[in-house]
Amino acid sequence: MLKFLLQGLALSSLTERAPPPADDAMAELASRLESASRRKLGRSLSIREVDAGSCNACELEIHALNNAFYDLERFGLRFVASPRHADVLLVTGPMTKNMREAVERTYAATPDPKWVVAVGDCACSGGLYAESYACEGGVDKVIPVDLHIRGCPPEPVALLEGLIALVEA
Numbered sequence: 582m583l584k585f586l587l588q589g590l591a592l593s594s595l596t597e598r599a600p601p602p603a604d605d606a607m608a609e610l611a612s613r614l615e616s617a618s619r620r621k622l623g624r625s626l627s628i629r630e631v632d633a634g635s636c637n638a639c640e641l642e643i644h645a646l647n648n649a650f651y652d653l654e655r656f657g658l659r660f661v662a663s664p665r666h667a668d669v670l671l672v673t674g675p676m677t678k679n680m681r682e683a684v685e686r687t688y689a690a691t692p693d694p695k696w697v698v699a700v701g702d703c704a705c706s707g708g709l710y711a712e713s714y715a716c717e718g719g720v721d722k723v724i725p726v727d728l729h730i731r732g733c734p735p736e737p738v739a740l741l742e743g744l745i746a747l748v749e750a
C-alpha cells in the first residue's frame with residue numbers, strides 16, 4: 582500500500598495542458614459577443630447540452646470533457662441539468678423536425694444573456710443528414726448560433742478550444 586501511495590505522489594498530474602482558444606472561434610465570437618453581456622457573467626459559464634438528433638458520437642466526445650484528462654471544470658465551465666441555470670446551449674446533431682419545438686422551448690427557457698454553440702458538422706449545417714426529409718438542416722435554421730465547432734465528431738481538444746474562446750472573448 583505504501584508503495585502505491587509513494588508512486589502516486591511521485592507521478593505528475595494526468596491532466597491535459599490547456600489548448601489556446603481557436604483563432605477562427607475567437608474571430609467568430611468577436612463579431613457576436615457583446616462585451617457588456619460578457620462582463621455580467623464573469624469567467625464562469627454553465628452549459629446545457631441539447632441533442633437535436635445526433636448519432637451520439639458528438640455526445641461521446643462532449644462526455645470526454647468531464648474526465649480527469651480534459652477536466653473541463655478547471656476552466657470555469659460546467660454542465661447543468663436545466664436550461665434555466667445555463668449561460669450556454671451546446672447543441673449537437675442536425676435539427677430534426679421532431680426536436681424543433683423542444684429546442685425552441687429550451688432556448689426560450691435559457692435566461693439572457695446566453696450563447697448557442699453548434700457542435701459537429703450536423704449542428705453546423707445538417708452534415709450527413711442535410712437532405713433528409715426529417716431534418717431542418719443546421720441549428721441556425723431554428724435558433725441563432727454564436728459559435729460553430731466543426732468536425733464529425735469534433736475531438737475534445739477542438740471542443741475545448743471553442744469553449745475556452747467563449748470564456749476568453
Ligand code: SF4
Nearest residue numbers: 636638701702703733
Ligand atoms: S457531426 Fe458526425 S458525429 Fe456528430 S452527430 Fe453528426 S454524424 Fe454524428
